[in-house]
Amino acid sequence: MELDRLDRDIIAALVDDARQTYADIGHQVGLSASAVKRRVDRLREAGAITGFSARVAPRALGWTTEAYVELFCQGKTKPSDIALAVARYPEVVGAATITGEADALLHIRATDVRHVERVIERIAAESFVVRTKSSIVLSRLVDAPPGASPPEPRNGSGTSA
Amino acid sequence: MELDRLDRDIIAALVDDARQTYADIGHQVGLSASAVKRRVDRLREAGAITGFSARVAPRALGWTTEAYVELFCQGKTKPSDIALAVARYPEVVGAATITGEADALLHIRATDVRHVERVIERIAAESFVVRTKSSIVLSRLVDAPPGASPPEPRNGSGTSA
DNA sequence: ACTGAAATCCTACGACA
DNA sequence: TGTCGTAGGATTTCAGT
Numbered sequence: 001m002e003l004d005r006l007d008r009d010i011i012a013a014l015v016d017d018a019r020q021t022y023a024d025i026g027h028q029v030g031l032s033a034s035a036v037k038r039r040v041d042r043l044r045e046a047g048a049i050t051g052f053s054a055r056v057a058p059r060a061l062g063w064t065t066e067a068y069v070e071l072f073c074q075g076k077t078k079p080s081d082i083a084l085a086v087a088r089y090p091e092v093v094g095a096a097t098i099t100g101e102a103d104a105l106l107h108i109r110a111t112d113v114r115h116v117e118r119v120i121e122r123i124a125a126e127s128f129v130v131r132t133k134s135s136i137v138l139s140r141l142v143d144a145p146p147g148a149s150p151p152e153p154r155n156g157s158g159t160s161a
Numbered sequence: 162m163e164l165d166r167l168d169r170d171i172i173a174a175l176v177d178d179a180r181q182t183y184a185d186i187g188h189q190v191g192l193s194a195s196a197v198k199r200r201v202d203r204l205r206e207a208g209a210i211t212g213f214s215a216r217v218a219p220r221a222l223g224w225t226t227e228a229y230v231e232l233f234c235q236g237k238t239k240p241s242d243i244a245l246a247v248a249r250y251p252e253v254v255g256a257a258t259i260t261g262e263a264d265a266l267l268h269i270r271a272t273d274v275r276h277v278e279r280v281i282e283r284i285a286a287e288s289f290v291v292r293t294k295s296s297i298v299l300s301r302l303v304d305a306p307p308g309a310s311p312p313e314p315r316n317g318s319g320t321s322a
Numbered sequence: 323a324c325t326g327a328a329a330t331c332c333t334a335c336g337a338c339a
Numbered sequence: 340t341g342t343c344g345t346a347g348g349a350t351t352t353c354a355g356t
Contacts, residue, residue, distance in 0.1 A: 001221065011222070014215035018179050021348060032326050037350075048221035053214060053306050054175035060162065060209035061172070068259065068266055083302035095303035098229065098296035105229055105296065106303075135259035135266065141244035142256035142267075145214050182333060193341050198335075 001046040006031065010039055011049065015145050018052040055145075063109040065136070067116045069123070070102035072131040077103065085126050091119045102133065162207045167192065171200055172210065176306050179213040216306075224270040226297070228277045230284070231263035233292040238264065246287050252280045263294065 003011075009029040013020060022033040022040070029036070043049045058066075073082065079097045082104050086092045094107030106123070110116045113136065124132045164172075170190040174181060183194040183201070190197070204210045219227075234243065240258045243265050247253045255268030267284070271277040274297065285293045 003222070008222070011215060011217060015217060016214070018213035018215045022350095023348080033348085034327080034350080035325055038324085046221065047218055049215050050218050051216040052179035053177070053216050054172060054179045054210050055212040055214050056172060056176060056306075057208055057211050060207065061164070061169070066257075079300050079302060087303055092303055093305040094301075096227075096301045097299040099299060100294075100296040102296070104302070133261075135261040135263070138258040138260060139240050140255075140257045141240060141265070142248055142253055144254040145217075183335095184333075194333085195335075195342085196340055199340085 001048065003043075003048065007039060007043060007048070010036060011043065014040070014049065014052075058109060062111050065110050065112050065116055066140070067108045067110070067120075067134050067136045069106040069108060069120055069135075070133040071104040071106060071123070071129060072101070072133070073103040073128045074130055077128040079104075081128055085128070086123065089119060089123065091115070092123075162209065164204075164209065168200060168204060168209070171197060172204065175201070175210065175213075219270060223272050226271045226273050226277055227301070228269045228271070228281075228295055228297045230267040230269060230281055230296075231294040232265040232267060232284075232290060233262070233294070234264040234289045235291055238289040240265075242289055246289070247284065250280060250284065252276070253284075 006029055010025060013025045013028050022036040025031075026033050026036045031039075040049065058064075071082065082097065083095065086095050086106060089108075091108050091110050092106050093109050095104060097104045108116060108119055110119060116134075116136065120132060120134055123129060167190055171186055174186045174189050183197045186192075187194045187197045192200075201210065219225075232243065243258065244256065247256050247267060250269075252269050252271050253267050254270050256265060258265045269277060269280055271280060277295075277297065281293060281295055284290060
């Protein structure tokens with residue numbers, strides 16, 4: 001699907017605040033309320049906007065600790081095997097297969113360091129896991145909503161500075 | 162602040178769909194619409210809910226490639242230095258200082274591998290950066306909304322399986 | 323075909339019990 | 340906390356460009 005700058009502006013506005021009125025968004029991007037709604041509906045149908053979600057402070061819910069865990073797996077472990085296994089852990093909030101020495105990288109949220117340890121212990125016990133290498137997060141520096149900025153790969157890197 | 166199960170259920174409902182009506186949420190958790198609104202207002206004021214955001218499919222916006230980059234910094238680099246530096250890059254959607262060999266881990270989203278390369282090149286040129294070690298994401302396995310699940314560290318790890 | 327405007331329905335929000 | 344009443348937004352329809 002093709003997105004013009006109006007669509008991008010609307011998405012940016014909705015990422016910033018998903019409960020804004022269509023009139024407000026229209027005022028920001030220079031459109032009428034119904035025009036905005038039409039485009040939003042189209043963006044949802046096209047799959048560009050997958051839904052609307054509350055932004056939650058993990059700390060307020062008790063998730064005070066996070067960690068990244070590299071997974072080293074047996075020879076021919078399928079990504080889907082890893083996906084199925086780690087999806088069972090609510091503490092695993094992110095996972096991806098990656099290039100490099102490790103096969104996968106997990107992002108874990110837990111209530112404390114002891115909790116992290118328990119989860120890693122369990123994951124390390126999965127049949128396909130050979131070894132793990134974990135890093136506890138000391139302080140989070142950036143936590144940006146995904147896709148808030150426009151990807152215009154004209155010449156530079158997208159950064160004006 | 163203290164959160165009871167009703168609050169958690171409301172948050173879960175809002176994470177699932179932030180544009181639900183208060184009446185719908187109330188129906189799910191067993192409360193009236195205005196009671197739900199009162200709690201939501203309280204949760205926002207307390208900082209448990211920080212806002213409402215549209216969930217966007219990065220691919221639809223052109224972010225087809227992501228990578229994780231470990232940063233090795235000079236002796237006494239402050240976390241705030243790293244934060245200020247990487248915050249200038251819209252491609253850096255996540256960053257944290259971590260334990261282990263590396264000092265920080267960056268999460269980067271870009272339009273293609275070439276774009277990733279350019280960003281890493283620039284970040285590597287930052288004064289405090291000694292070395293970088295990057296991993297391109299092959300496939301994303303899990304991408305959970307933060308804090309969707311309840312942290313009840315009773316005995317196990319939170320996982321029933 | 324896409325936009326702006328009007329009409330109807332429904333939700334949010336405050337007051338009261 | 341639940342119920343009620345009102346103001347305002349959401350959604351549909353219609354006309355214009």
